[in-house]
Amino acid sequence: MIAESGHYALVLALALALIQSTVPLIGARWRDVALMNVARSTALMQLLFVAASFVALVMLHVTSDFSVANVYENSHSLKPLIYKITGVWGNHEGSMLLWVSILALFGGLVAAFGNNLPLSLRAHVLAVQAWIASAFYLFILITSNPFLRIVNPPIEGRDLNPVLQDIGLAVHPPMLYLGYVGFSISFSFAVAALIEGRIDAAWARWVRPWTLVAWIFLTLGIAMGSYWAYYELGWGGWWFWDPVENASLMPWLAGTALLHSALVMEKRNALKVWTILLSILTFSLSLLGTFLVRSGVLTSVHAFATDPTRGVFILLILCVFIGGSLSLYAWRAPALKRGGLFAPISREGALVLNNLFLTTACATVFIGTLYPLALEVLTGDKISVGAPFFNLTFAPLFVPLMIAVPFGPLLAWKRGDLLGAAQRLTAAGLASLVAIALLWAWTRGGATLAPLAIGLAVFVIVGVLCDLAERTALLRIPLSISLRRARGLPRAVWGTAFAHAGLGVALIGIVCETTWNSEYIGAIKPGDLANVAGYQLKLDGLTQRQGPNFREMVAKFTVSRDGEKLSVMTPSKRNFTTRGSSTTEAALLTRGASQLYISLGDGSADGAIAVRIYHKPLVLLIWWGPVLMAFGGVLSLSDRRLRVGAPKPARATRTLQAAE
Amino acid sequence: MRARLAFAGLLAAVLMTAAPPARAVQPDEIMADPAKEARARDLSRELRCMVCQNQSIDDSEAPLARDLRLLVRERIAAGDNDRQVIDFLVARYGEFVLLKPRFSPHTLLLWLIPPLALLGGGAALWAYSRRRTNAAGEGGESDVELTTDEKARLERLLAAEPMPKKPG
DSSP: OHHHHHHHHHHHHHHHHHHHHHHHHHHHHHTOHHHHHHHHHHHHHHHHHHHHHHHHHHHHHHTTOTTBHHHHHHOOTTSOHHHHHHGGGSSHHHHHHHHHHHHHHHHHHHHHHGGGSOHHHHHHHHHHHHHHHHHHHHHHHHHOOTTOBOSSOOSSOOOOOGGGOSHHHHHHHHHHHHHHHHHHHHHHHHHHHHHHTOOOHHHHHHHHHHHHHHHHHHHHHHHHHHHHHHHHSSSOOOOOOOHHHHHHHHHHHHHHHHHHHHHHHHHHSOSHHHHHHHHHHHHHHHHHHHHHHHSOTTTOHHHHHHSOHHHHHHHHHHIIIIIHHHHHHHHHGGGSOOOOOOOSSSHHHHHHHHHHHHHHHHHHHHHHHHHHHHHHHHHOOOOOOOHHHHHHHHHHHHHHHHHHTTHHHHSOSSSOOHHHHHHHTHHHHHHHHHHHHHHHHHTTTSOSHHHHHHHHHHHHHHHHHHHHHHHHTTTTSOHHHHHHHHHHSOHHHHHHHHHHHHHHHHHHHHHHHHHSOEEEEEEEOTTOEEEETTEEEEEEEEEEEEOSSOEEEEEEEEEEETTEEEEEEOOEEEEETTTTEEEEEOEEEEETTEEEEEEEEEEOTTSOEEEEEEEETTTTHHHHHHHHHHHHHHHHHTSTTTOTTOOOOOTHHHHHGGGO | OHHHHHHHHHHHHHHGGGOOOOOSSOGGGOOSSHHHHHHHHHHHHHBBOTTSSSOBTTTOOSHHHHHHHHHHHHHHHTTOOHHHHHHHHHHHHOGGGBSSOOOSGGGHHHHHHHHHHHHHHHHHHHHHHHHHHHHHHTTSTTOOOOOHHHHHHHHHHHHHSSSOOOOO
């Protein structure tokens, strides 16, 4: 009964989406307010029905109703409750249902909080949103229905892939989807603007909060996925340039570019046509990511060819939406009025430079991800494009970008003073040189590039501080006044500062982890001692333990440094009987921002066990960086100017913002 | 011996699904000479485990990856330099084994698109900004600064707009 209700709710949501995708457009054409307002009610009702459908699937999983194929294939009655719930999106059908739920959520939010939008713009935006929704409802109902029943229900389920039974992966997909799908709003706004043929700075002001929300979630989602890979996959890697990861990185790069170009558009009414294109591209890349991950084309081109229903369907959606929106763009964009002029050396110029590098980086990831597929389809040649390629091509693009980061906020709009900005960054330059010199002296004869990269990161971080000091006139006026000024700075300025500093922090983490990582690989017996980076790890013993749906072997290590006992670490290896597969649960010991990492290998007949112990210096900065960035995003979002649904800025606010 | 190893690798590839899990770089694989071992590790990171999804043989748990790791170490022990080891593996397994494809006619676009995108984008921006400046500057080369008179007019225009813009 629950399954049928869920199924039916989804069908109703499709019907509502079809109404929402047509009626408001007719309303906008006829200037009929009632018809345009249909968009609002259908969007809200659609959200209600999709939510009902999603809840139905959750209930089926929680109650372990194995008469439903999706539950049978991905659940087990002994699975802990939390993984029964998160298992809902740990599989293809469920994750697509989550995808459309989030799409409906964003549509609902625009409907509920979009009261300050012009009526026709809101009608258009929600209609475009409904086109996307309709396409994906059809996809789910036709090819990936999670509510299908099995004729002879089995007694027990086949369990969720054990690697996915982890809290990190439970939260990661919803975050990622909130990001991916969130960009649909900027896409819908862009298409709506193209249909209406009207676009101005106000448009950018409406779009930016939505883009920012999506970007925050995508940033956190990617960071969380990376941390999950780090501790769960068992060899301490945190980014693999895997196509699935690239699929999420591409919208992030394009979305970051979009955030910056929308800023130019909002402040200076320039880069309008480019911002529209970026909005379209960002969501197109999200769609592409969905296609890459969901069609199975990545596992192998042949697997895709043998069961192409799903892949072809998404490919069709992809072609219609990307092709359609780009054609619309080619047709309507030239008619859009161009705005604001600026000199190459200016805040706008810096943001354009940012866009150039970010989109090139995005293009690099794009080509590296899709080239092997295209080559195999066209010529049959098989090549691999992996981490070494991306490291080689990506890094040179990010170095100039990061050098430019501190300059951007210090340049004035329209026409900036590069020399003046450079002078104000003297402290950052000096700090960076000192850092490089110190590191060279300290690691004499070691890596040469790493200190330079750290110097760059220091430059970015201190550059941010310089900017803040400049804005608060720190050290030039009494401290109390500076502090008052700091409080008075727009939140967006603080947001920028945190986001940019986060970039530097992440870079330090990345460089330290890759350069000064120490490892110990060996087979040790209980009582043996391993030495890693000044830490002594003693294997006390091995024990067997029974978990809810697995058996595990736990090793106990006593960690000490200079004879002083610090902690106990218990890495384990789990065997999941139902699927006959095993996972490694690495043990992590955090010391400041550095971590000790133990992962177990196989045991041998003589009682020894293979272990891999790593010391990863400052590794946590890799994820603190993105968290800082996301925090910056939240700060910026809370800026009065951008607050979703904030009343139109009154004339009084103009004086407040003179500081910028 | 080598032929048998390759055969074992192939067999492992076929039996992949049923294979018991093994960890990346086992203790028994490590070479006695740390310098050679470091070379082996560096090479391993550039080589793909062909039965895995986008993993280097250094990371992979698959039996085939282990065989390849042993093969790399065997070649290094035999005195091959890095290039020879790579050539040997490419001759045996094809270009597919390289995670960083070689620069060749069929990877031309792969290697050239990123720099071309950057150069092309930069050139387009330069041309665009020149065109805009020329169109706007009329007499004065690249001077886009407004006169006081124009500024005052702009202020009035901005004030007259329904949606107030913030000053820059």
